[in-house]
Amino acid sequence: MAKRAIWGALVVLLVIAAAYASFFVAPTENSMGEIQRIFYLHAASGWAGMTAFFVCFVANIFYVLGRKQKWDWIGVSAAEVGLAFTTVLLITGPIWAHPVWGIWWTWDARLTSTFILWMLYIAYLLLRGMLEEPDRRALLSAVFGIFAFIDVPLVFGAIRWWRTQHPQPVIMGGPGSGLEPTMRKVFFFSVLAMHALMVLLLSERYRLEKTRDEFLEVQREAEAG
Amino acid sequence: MSLLSNAAVLLGKELRTEFRSRELLTTTVVFILMVVVLFSFTFDTSSAESKRFAPGLLWLAFLFAASLMLQPCFLREQNNDTLSALRLSVSDPFAIFLAKLAANTLFLLLTELLMLPVFSILFNVPAGPVVAPLILVFFLGSLGISVAGTALSAISAQARMRELMLPILLLPLLTPVLIASAEATAALLDPAHAFRKDWVGFLAIFDVVFLTAMWLFGEYLLEE
Numbered sequence: 001m002a003k004r005a006i007w008g009a010l011v012v013l014l015v016i017a018a019a020y021a022s023f024f025v026a027p028t029e030n031s032m033g034e035i036q037r038i039f040y041l042h043a044a045s046g047w048a049g050m051t052a053f054f055v056c057f058v059a060n061i062f063y064v065l066g067r068k069q070k071w072d073w074i075g076v077s078a079a080e081v082g083l084a085f086t087t088v089l090l091i092t093g094p095i096w097a098h099p100v101w102g103i104w105w106t107w108d109a110r111l112t113s114t115f116i117l118w119m120l121y122i123a124y125l126l127l128r129g130m131l132e133e134p135d136r137r138a139l140l141s142a143v144f145g146i147f148a149f150i151d152v153p154l155v156f157g158a159i160r161w162w163r164t165q166h167p168q169p170v171i172m173g174g175p176g177s178g179l180e181p182t183m184r185k186v187f188f189f190s191v192l193a194m195h196a197l198m199v200l201l202l203s204e205r206y207r208l209e210k211t212r213d214e215f216l217e218v219q220r221e222a223e224a225g
Numbered sequence: 226m227s228l229l230s231n232a233a234v235l236l237g238k239e240l241r242t243e244f245r246s247r248e249l250l251t252t253t254v255v256f257i258l259m260v261v262v263l264f265s266f267t268f269d270t271s272s273a274e275s276k277r278f279a280p281g282l283l284w285l286a287f288l289f290a291a292s293l294m295l296q297p298c299f300l301r302e303q304n305n306d307t308l309s310a311l312r313l314s315v316s317d318p319f320a321i322f323l324a325k326l327a328a329n330t331l332f333l334l335l336t337e338l339l340m341l342p343v344f345s346i347l348f349n350v351p352a353g354p355v356v357a358p359l360i361l362v363f364f365l366g367s368l369g370i371s372v373a374g375t376a377l378s379a380i381s382a383q384a385r386m387r388e389l390m391l392p393i394l395l396l397p398l399l400t401p402v403l404i405a406s407a408e409a410t411a412a413l414l415d416p417a418h419a420f421r422k423d424w425v426g427f428l429a430i431f432d433v434v435f436l437t438a439m440w441l442f443g444e445y446l447l448e449e
Contacts, residue, residue, distance in 0.1 A: 064445055119397045126393060130384035140380045143442050144394060147376065150438055151398050154431055158401035161427075162408060 011193075011200045018044075018186075018193035026186040035099050042092040044190035045085045046114070048198040052082030053121065053149065055202070060145035063138060069213065072138035075145060076128060077205035079121050081198055086118045109163040113156045120148040134213075228323070231315045235324030242301075243332065253294045253336045260286040261344060270348065279348045280411040283340075284403055288370065291333055292392040295374040298325055299382040308447065318444040322375055326439075329371035330364070337363045355413045358420050362413065365428035366406035372435040373398050379446040401431055 022040035029036035056078035063071035093111065094104040105111065124145055131137035179187060243249055264282045268274055302308040311321055341359070345352040352359060374395055381391040409424040 064442060116397050116400050123393050123397060127380070127384060127390060130386050130390055132385070136383060139445055139448065140383060143445055144377070144380055146442055147373070147398065147435075147438060150434060151401070154401040154434065158404045158427065161423075162404050 008200060011196045014193045014196050018190040021186045021189055026183050027180060032100050035096060038092050038096045040187055040190040042089060042096060043187065044194040045088040045092070047191050048194035049082045049085030049089055051195060052078045052085060052198055052202065056082060056145055057149035060142040063142040064146070069138070072142065073206050073209040075142060077202050077209060079124050079145070080205060081201045083118065083121050083125065084201070085194070085198060086114065089114060090118060109160040112163070113159045116155050117152055120151065124148060228317050228320050231317070231320035232323040232327070235315070235320060236327050239324055239328035243328070249294055249297065250332060250336060253290050253332070254339055256293065257286045257290045257336060257340050258343065260289060261347065265347070275348055276350060277411070279350060280414055281407040283344055284366070284407040284410065287333070287337060288396065288399060288403055290336065291370045291374055292395050294332065295329060295378045296388060296391055298329060298375060298378040300387065303382050312447055318447050319440055321447065322439055322443045326371045326375040329375055330367050333367040333371060334364055337367065350414045352414060355418050359410065359413055362406060362409045362425060362428070365425060365432060366402055369402040369428060369431045369435065370399060372432060372439060376439050376443055376446060402428065405431070
């Protein structure tokens, strides 16, 4: 209990420090101004979300091959947490885009593929809700999770290839490309903070899933007895 | 070799079941026709605009049709309690998938080829000179839809709200197929009749990737 509380407090401090750094340490960007500071939350959440989806994919493979319940719990926790971070990514994107590009949304390659990725994991979670029997739910959703993750590079490839053949309304430089040194440091600090938060949320969500399972076990025993 | 001969026998069974009633084919053709006609209300069909939009809309109609057509694929086995018999009859469960996806590809390709002249007349896009490469694009696109769709219909058949779950699982997964097929079709139907090797190659890559994934993980979907 104490360990969890300390670990949680550390992560909260880290996130506060990252927020402080992005507001007060990082220099103001020349052309975009203050709004550019949302980048540290936006891109760092994106990276943390992708890591979570990768964790989900690995957990799905381990579940299919080994059938240990804990991999199912990790899988669903990682998918939910990844979805939360991707949602932050998709919400902070338009907030940043509107003052800078003049539009909330554009069907640019990166935006579109992130949107599809987000929908794939919504489908994964919806599917879990529609499968009753726990073992079946774990297995079938794991296989779908594997298919979805395999699809991601194809989605990114197709959309990028297709969109870049058309004139683009906006061109977004990759994060880290030509970033000013202080900005770079603040950015990677934010990435670290968001990953710590992601791991914290994931482990808490995992505990919840585990406790839920134990509760159902006790309930079954009580009914049987 | 037993994998292929098993799959061939099962494919025969799938084809016999369908061609006895032709239920699936008839309803799918009508459905696609309906969607194509409805699409014509959503944009100006006389302009050059329609030439640009039409191939994409055609593939969208194919995709929607497939997400409905693939429903009974495993559901029928489940409703008739024939899935375990099917499993026992083959040494490798991949044969079941292979037969079903071959049948689905064939059905889809057949409906698409039936729709092509209708589409060509309705939207005034001559397809005559490019029929052979179009068939290749239709085949690779249908194969991609069927590979992913057959696997996912084995999943959705076991879920609640399965009629809605299959499109929800399938449509985002098939975005690459939609883009590549629509682009390849558009280039072929363009007056220049360009054969886009890059998009056709991309479709082939998609098919191979998902065939491999199905070969590796498909059997888990049929566990009792």
